[in-house]
Amino acid sequence: MSRAFFALLLRDIRLAAGVGGGGGMAVFFFLVVVAIVPLGVGPDRPMLERLAPGMLWVALLLAALLTLDRLFQADNEDGSLDLLSAGPLPLELVAVAKSLAHWLVTGLPLVIAAPVLGLLLSLPPETMPSLILAMLVGTPALSFIGAVGAALTVGIRRGGLLASLLVLPFYIPVLIFGVGAASAASAGFEGEAGRQALLLLGAITLGSLVIGPFGAAAALRANLR
Amino acid sequence: MTTSDLRLIACDLTCLRGGRLVFEGLSFEIAAGSALVLTGPNGSGKSSLLRQIAGLLDIPEGNLLLKGGDGERSIAEQSHYVGHLDALKPSMSVIETLRFHVAYLEGERALIDPALEAVALGSLADLPVAYLSAGQKRRLALARLVAVPRPLWLLDEPSVALDKASVERLQSLMNTHLRGGGIIVAATHLDLGLERAQELRLGAGVSA
Numbered sequence: 001m002s003r004a005f006f007a008l009l010l011r012d013i014r015l016a017a018g019v020g021g022g023g024g025m026a027v028f029f030f031l032v033v034v035a036i037v038p039l040g041v042g043p044d045r046p047m048l049e050r051l052a053p054g055m056l057w058v059a060l061l062l063a064a065l066l067t068l069d070r071l072f073q074a075d076n077e078d079g080s081l082d083l084l085s086a087g088p089l090p091l092e093l094v095a096v097a098k099s100l101a102h103w104l105v106t107g108l109p110l111v112i113a114a115p116v117l118g119l120l121l122s123l124p125p126e127t128m129p130s131l132i133l134a135m136l137v138g139t140p141a142l143s144f145i146g147a148v149g150a151a152l153t154v155g156i157r158r159g160g161l162l163a164s165l166l167v168l169p170f171y172i173p174v175l176i177f178g179v180g181a182a183s184a185a186s187a188g189f190e191g192e193a194g195r196q197a198l199l200l201l202g203a204i205t206l207g208s209l210v211i212g213p214f215g216a217a218a219a220l221r222a223n224l225r
Numbered sequence: 226m227t228t229s230d231l232r233l234i235a236c237d238l239t240c241l242r243g244g245r246l247v248f249e250g251l252s253f254e255i256a257a258g259s260a261l262v263l264t265g266p267n268g269s270g271k272s273s274l275l276r277q278i279a280g281l282l283d284i285p286e287g288n289l290l291l292k293g294g295d296g297e298r299s300i301a302e303q304s305h306y307v308g309h310l311d312a313l314k315p316s317m318s319v320i321e322t323l324r325f326h327v328a329y330l331e332g333e334r335a336l337i338d339p340a341l342e343a344v345a346l347g348s349l350a351d352l353p354v355a356y357l358s359a360g361q362k363r364r365l366a367l368a369r370l371v372a373v374p375r376p377l378w379l380l381d382e383p384s385v386a387l388d389k390a391s392v393e394r395l396q397s398l399m400n401t402h403l404r405g406g407g408i409i410v411a412a413t414h415l416d417l418g419l420e421r422a423q424e425l426r427l428g429a430g431v432s433a
Contacts (some may be wrong), residue, residue, distance in 0.1 A: 003331055004331055011317075014317070015317070078313065083306075086279065086304070086305070086330070088298075089329075224281055225281075225282060
């Protein structure tokens, strides 16, 4: 069973890294969105500093959404999903493998890119570690919650927009506690508030790791029939 | 395959698609070593029946049983379903695709090369799937039949897009599978020249 799991995980990572896979696309989207923020709100440094954690999180959410719609749709269109459901893995574990691959090729590069982009928004250096930590803890939730939306819209043409509408409301807690964990540090009261936000963010991620795959598998089954 | 007492038994199967009754009261029994060839006009439910056996479509009424199979595994896990879609990724090479199929279905790596040879794609192993012709893609999809031995083959128009030599190769693969005690259910408009095949004609008179 683990052999099939890793085979699927590796295949998805390779496909995303290849031409048209969309692995790098999210990072470039992230870069573009963050780069145009100062153009929109003006080069006022104190304001940018205040906005930076929130803008980075919002841009990250949108970038993660961008690649989500193809998570199951591509496999559904070319018949791979039929093959995947004939393997030894239950659909729940298929969803885990695919969500994990999505996080590794989309979420993780976004987290790595965030500090560099933080410089563009003149993010205070002392905020950087807590922001990265919050993003590292929070981004898996984006992939695992998003998988449910992607699975629900798997059979719909241009379902990406619908998936975004379905999923975004569920991203709000991640956004709130993610920004909370990062900006508590920049506001000077590092101790309690930031730590609590980070713990809650971790709870959301752990919850989505458990619930997401079951939801996605149920949606896929309903769609296959 | 040690399961020579294998039987696929269908009892009073019903199929609904979008509220329309495609077929009902369908019963058949296939013994090890024989094939069931599904024929019938378009929309008579050949593909739907194959998808039902493969566990990809609900069975509203009736029973489906693989007797003498592995009780621990579902019918889907003991069968190969090759449908109209080839389940191939354009950016993966021929050999990568087959390696993935074997790893995912937990087959043996040693069978990858024989499988490529069986569908005559050995010389194209490193070519990305994007550059294959329709017939070559179909052959690659069929390669997993050889690469991962499973007792039940569910083939939906397997000969589509294949040239004459490839159809003959497919015939000999299918006959070898039957002689080894396997079961084949195939939907086709073409005479595949199978040994020990019975025909099931679907939807006679339903859709003109």
